[in-house]
Amino acid sequence: MNDKISCLTKIKTLYPEMTDSEKSIADFILNHPEEIYSLKISNLARETGVSLPTVFRFTRTLGYEGFKDFKVNLVKDMAVGLNISIEDMDEGSLENLTRNIFEIVEKNLKETRSLIDYDSLARAIKGIVNAKRLIFFAVSSSLSVAFDSYSKFLRAGFDCLYDSDTYTQRIKSTQCRKGDVVIGISFSGESIEVIECLKNARENGAMAICITTFMKSTITKFADIKLFTAPVQSYYQKIDLPSKMSLTAILDVLYLNAVLHDRKKALKYISKSEEELNKFSKIIKSSKLI
Incomplete structure (x- = not known):
């Protein structure tokens, strides 16, 4: 460790x-x-x-x-x-609560950084750069984080797949093939839907990356590369704030490093994406829909 x-x-x-x-x-x-x-x-x-x-x-x-x-x-x-004791936080004022929440997030990000295995991170980045397709699997509160990362990779020209429906994810996992890279996201590492998708994808030849909190959780058994975020034991976990922030940070590290591998190509696709979105926005504004 x-x-x-x-x-x-x-x-x-x-x-x-x-x-x-x-x-x-x-x-x-x-x-x-x-x-x-x-x-x-x-x-x-x-x-x-x-x-x-x-x-x-x-x-x-x-x-x-x-x-x-x-x-x-x-x-x-x-x-x-x-x-930092987050169970005994002073909630007596807006300033104190704000400070405490920032301390929790900062602490969680710092601990997540300490968990990074740079060899695993480098392998994950290399796999994504060379991937034919990049596919995201997630459920529940992890979905919003997965969608955010999917959107970034998509705009940068990566061939990506994402679906919030677990049944569709399951079907896609059976259609994975060699050259694909799948990212399974599960805070607990025990989300059966994500575990099964990773298992199917890996059996079909895809490279499987998991991002989770617990080092010996079930999902790690079906991943070629394991990346971890630090756990949070607090009632603030109910809103998943620190975990989502650290998870987003890990995914952003993967995204930015993959993009920098071919910056010129990525910027070209990002520019095209922005142009298309601006064009679509103008069409919507000029229509009778608003």
Whole structure:
């Protein structure tokens, strides 16, 4: 796992796959990060009701040499503000709430950047640049993000496919072929519709890219390239604000790098798209429809 990923982000991304004992440790750390440095491994084991070896294995799973190494890195993360408490935000004024929301988004984007595997990112960009077709699969709240990215790639001259209907997506996935690149988007990594589409596309020879939050989620089993966004544990998750922002950032990185591979060609298509949209806008305004 990337050494630059914060301790708390590692815990949250691996949380769904943890055992009950590991989740007890994780819950305590996530709820009381400021108390960890002063605790001995025996204290943490007693507080969480697990054995000493379980705590040790927990820290090793996260990529640390042991409990002491974990504590040192956690303190470093907290020193640079990675442990902003978003459950205890002051909502007493418009200014405070606005500041808190921006802090959540900034924190999530920073943690998402720490999750980037640049080798995987480079492979994804190369695949998109060379793709015969670029196809998006998403459901629910991920649809709007997928459509935004699809629209950008389409205007830049890429042969793209997108449909909000899950049945149509399923049919398209069975028609994928070698040379196609598909992007499956699922915050949880457990959206069965997206998983099945990625599985079908991959079986038919397409390159499958998944963008998700959890590193060991089901969707990762059916992807050639895996890209991750940082999780958010807060009631603000109900509006998916931080997750959508970080997901859009990852897709924009893919888009901009793919476009810059042949800037002249992309600008030509973007210019044509804008001309056509302006022409269409004038037709609509001059019609009796408005």
